[in-house]
Amino acid sequence: MSCPFVPENDKNILEVLAAYELPASLVGAVRYGQGHINDTFCLLCQPQEGDCIRFILQGLSSAAFPKPEELMENFIGITSYLREKVTAAGGDPMRETLSLVKTKDGKDYYTDTNGKLWRLTPFIENTDCFQSATPELFEASARAFGNFQYMLQGYPAETLHETIVKFHDTEDRYAKFEAALKADKLGRAKDIADEIKFVTDRKADCSVALEALRQGKLPLRVTHNDTKLNNILIDRDTHEGICVIDLDTTMPGLSMNDFGDSIRFGANHSKEDEKDLSKVNFDIELYEVYVRGFLEGAKGSLTAAELEYLPWGARLMTLECGIRFLTDYLDGDHYFRIHYPEQNLDRCRTQFKLVKDMEEQFEAMSAVVKKYA
Secondary structure (H helix, E strand, C coil), rough: CCCCCCCCHHHHHHHCCCCCCCCCECCCCCCEECCCCCCCEEEEEECCCCCCCEEEEEEECCCCCHHHHHHHHHHHHHHHHHHHHHHHHCCCHHHHHHCCCCCCCCCEEEECCCEEEEEEEEECCCCCCCCCCHHHHHHHHHHHHHHHHHHHCCHHHHHHHCCCCCCCHHHHHHHHHHHHHCCCCCCCCCCHHHHHHHHCCCCHHHHHHHHHHHHHCCCCEECCCCCHHHHEEEECCCCEEECCCCCCCCEEEEEHHHHHHHHHHHCCCCCCCCCHHHCCCCCCHHHHHHHHHHHHHHHCCHHHHHHHHHHHHHHHHHHHHHHHHHHHHHHHHCCCCCCCEEEEEEEEHHHHHHHHHHHHCHHHHHHHHHCCC
16 A cells, blocks of 8 residues: 655554555545654545545554553443443434444454554544633533542543552652652752652641542443543534543543643643742632532532542642652653753742642632532
8 A cells, every 4th residue: 555645753553554454545644643652643534525534543653552452451441331322312422432443354453563552443523622721611621520539430540550660649749759869869959958858747748638539439431531621622613622642641530630730730820840939829719610510510420529639630640740750850851751951840939839739719719510510
């Protein structure tokens, strides 16, 4: 199979394309989206009559996901379950959840000669993917992620694989911070006493969610674990979130974490590496917008304890992210890509400023949840 629009350094996908029976002539295969982990292409197939038919082809990163078969087992189980739920509710399963195109030999994915796993999904047309939010888009994304919780409330979360082990284990994140601090490979600890103290003062907080899980207060759920606005497809006609995408980190977790991660990046107006911390402020009004949408989408499926812990989700996901930035800074900036030497330090400071704001407004945050519960 040939395709004139495949760049020279992407010729390996021709092997992958040969594994699929496409519905029309392939006229293009171009890199797509703004993701930095998987290799993503948009395929364009042109029938003799009618509009171009598009697909998304993705090659999974072996560095990020060392057990891709387990990831795909999660993906297949979740999307199959969602299709049943969407169909039963009278919806359109081809638009409201992801689907897989089978290979010529009937498999759900293809593994190339280098051992890389690839999957092909239909392109969901008449939708947009946004990188920044208006309040209306933020609320639409909240409804979509809340509905994701609602639709999957009956799925046996314990059967899912951990695609990234201990991803939201805040105790483990704290332990890694302590190890990086003790090693102090680059001698940076002496200049960041305030940031170190900020973390050590909150060691007990790192156990709040996990202790509630261990005590049986919080149920294990199917969680997305990357609840950014750009992981929702927004329907162009209704302006509502129609499909949750990027399911690679979907695994067992806590509803408060999915909620909290959205608040961490969405309920403020600053850059992630803003140097002027006076510009970094937690926005309680945007928080309320998200709470309203999330609980509307969840349709009463969250327990009383889960509702109580939602504000903690915001605090802990923000604290955890800041700890990860600080740990990477101490360790030599190996995990997060940086463009200048102190970028991870700046990133951690913005997160800690947001945590401080949330601590100061915690009662108000809890009151907002009670208002819409």
